[in-house]
Amino acid sequence: MIASWFLRIQQQIEQAIVGKTEVVRQALAALLAGGHLLLEDVPGTGKTTLARVLARSLGLPYRRAQMTPDLLPSDLTGVYSYHNGEFRFRPGPIFTNVLLADELNRATPKTQSALLEAMQEGQVTLEGQTHSLPQPFWVIATQNPIEQEGTYRLPEAQLDRFICRLRLHYPEPQAEREILRRLRSTIPEEALQPLSSAEEIVQLQKQVRQIHLEPDLEDYLLSIVQATRQAHQVLLGASPRAALALQRFTQAQAAIAGRDFVLPDDIQTAVVPVLAHRLLLHYEARLEGARAEQILAEISNSIPVPVEV
C-alpha cells in the first residue's frame, strides 16, 4: 500500500521536478517516518519548488514563512489579541500541515528555537496554554550553505530535530535541458492534483512503525551510530535521537520499496542523509578538509554487514 502510494505521488511530482527521483524518494521517506526535512543547497536548485510541489501533491494545507532576521517567534507561533473584552488566540503560520521555513538560517536563534517545541512535540505553548498542531505536521526548511553573511548557524539541538538533510545538487545536463523545455510555455506545478490527505498520511506513518527490523540489523545500525561518536575527527557524534531517526527512516525506505522488513542497504543509504548534518567535526578535521559525508562513508565501509559468512 505504501509503495503504491509512493509511486502515485512520485509520478506526479516528476512532472514538475525533473531528475530528482532519489531526493523525492528520501523526502517522502522523511514524511512517512514522521520527521522534518532540511533542504540545503545553493540558490536556484529547486529547494522551494520541491517543497511546494510536495505539499500540493500530498493535498496538505501549506504555509510558507520567509525566515528573516527581524522575524519574531510570535510571527510564527501566533499571538493573543484583545478583542471585545477578551483575549483571543490568533494562530500563526505554524498551524498548518506543511510549513516551509525558507532560509531558516537567516532567522535569529530565538526564532529558530520557537520551532523546537513544534518540531519535537507537535504543539506550541503560548502564555501557558498548549495548542496542538494539526497532524501530520511537517516542517520543510531550506538553507543556503554558501552565503554566510547575515546567517545564524542552526544550533545542534535544532539540527538534531531534522530527520534528514537532503541536497539537490545541480541537475544533469540532460535533465536541465528537459527543465528548459517543460517550463518554456507551461507551469507544470499548476497542473498538480492533491493525491493524498492528512488522514491517509497519518495512517501510513503508523504502518511504517510496524516494519520489521532484524536484531542483527539493529546491532549494525547501532554500530554505525556509535562509531560516529568514536571517530577521531568528530567532536559531537550522533545522538540517541539520531539512532531513532535512522531506524525510522530506514523503516520508511523499506516501506516505500514495498517491503515489510529493513535491509542493510536501507541503513547504508540512510546514513548520510540522516546523520551527516548532526555531526560536529573537530576544528583540525575541518582544516584537513574532512566532511561529515566522507567520514560516514568511511564508517559504513568499515563495519561488516550482517550476512552469512
Next chain:
Amino acid sequence: MPFSSSRQGGSRGLQPHWVLLIALGSSLLGVAAPELRLGLLLGLGLFVYLWRSQYRDGFLWFSVFPGLLHLLSSPASWEQAWFNWFQTTFLLWIFGLLASKFQRQERWAVWPGLGLLVLYPSGLVLALLLGLHLLWGLMREWSLAQSHGHRFWWSSAGLVALVLSGAVLFLGFGYLEVGWPSPTVRMEQNHAHETPAATAAQEASEASGLGVRWVHPAGSPLKPWLPFLNQALDGLQLGILLIVALVLVLAFWGHRARGRSGRGSFLLPVLAVALTWAMLLAGLRGSSQWGGLAWPGTLEQPAASVVEWQDRMLPPGFIEAGYLLAFLMALGGFFLLLGTLYVVFQLRQAEQDDLPAHLPQHPQQTPRTAIQDPIREAYRTFEQQMQHLGWSRPPFVSSARFAEELAARQPQVKAPLFRLLELYQQVRYGGRSLPQHAQEARRLAEEIPRRFPSP
C-alpha cells in the same frame, strides 16, 4: 501575510553583531598606539576573511600573525618590535575572545597568553603556571580518552602541545636563575657591558639588589662552571627543538599514512601556536639588561613585594644553588619528556594492537551464525562457491550490492540470482521461514556459480 519576500532585503543589511564587532574593532584601533594600528587593521581584515571562510572559528589560532608586521618592517629595535608584536597579538586576542560571544571561536589557542602575562615579575610563577597548563592539557587528553572509551589516547595535537609546553617549562626553569642567553645574545651582552651606560646600569641594578636574584651570574660561586652550564643548556634547547621538529614530521607522516590529502593545512594552527611559543621563548631568553631580545627592562623588575616574599621564603644560599638546581631540573625534565613520549607511543601501540586490524576504531560486529534455516545455508554455500571462483563478497558489502555486481558481470544469471537473493532476504532480514522454497534455493545456489567461468 507578514512573511513576504519583501523583508528579505533587510536580512542582507548590517547585522547587529557586525555593528558591535565594528564598534569593538574601532575602539581597539582608537585606544591602540598609532604604530600598532596597521597590524590591528590587518588582524581585523583577517577576522573578516576567516569569518567568510570555512575556518570561521579559527581566528584566535591565526591572530599571532598580523603582529609579525612589526618584525618585518624596519623597527627601531628588536626589543620595540617584539613588544609591538606582543601588544598587537594581545589586543587581537581580546577582540577574538569578545567576538566569540557571537560566533564560536577556538579559544584554547590563547592559553600561551597566560605565559605572556606572568613573564614578570617572577619566572618561578611562570614555571608554575606553565606546569599547570601542562597538567591541564594532560587532564583534558585523559578525559577525552575516557569519554571515547579508550584507556589512553593522545592526539597528535596533544603531543605537540605537550612537547611545546615542556620545552617552555624547561626554558622557564632556566630563566629562573641562569638567564642563559644564546651565544649571539651573549656576544651582544658582552659588548653591551663594555659601554659605560651598560656598566652603570648593571651597577645600579646590583646596588638595588634586584638584578642579583634574576640574572647576575657574576657574583655566583658557580661562575667557573657557567660556560659549561650554558653550553649544556644550549644543547638541551637544541634537543627540545629537534623533538618538536620530529613530532611535527611524525604527525605529518601519520596524517599521510591515514590516507589524508597532504595539503598540510592542518599544520597551520600548530605552526601558529609554535610561533607564539617561540616568541615567548624570545621574551624569556633575554632582557634589556642583558641586551637580549626582550621588552623594556622596566617591566622585568620584580615588584618589591615579590622580593620581600623571596627574602622571607627562600633560605640563604638558595639563589646561588639555583644555578645547579635549574640545570638539574631542566636535565631531569628533558629525560622526563623523553620518557613520557616513549610511554605515550607504547600505550598507543598497545591499544591499537588490542583492536581488530581491519577495524581500528569501531566496535567489531560479531556475525550471527545461527543458520539452521536451509535457505540461509543455501546462500552461504552459494557465497562459498563464488569465493572459490574468485568472486568473494567484501565484509562491508551487502548481499544485494554483491548480487548487483555479479549480475553486472554475468547478466545471464540476473534472474536466478535475484530470486535467490529475494528468498534469502525474506528469511535473513524478514524473520520468515520458507521451508517450501528450500529446495529451490539449494538448486539456485548450485546452478548460479556454474554459469561463472572457472578461475
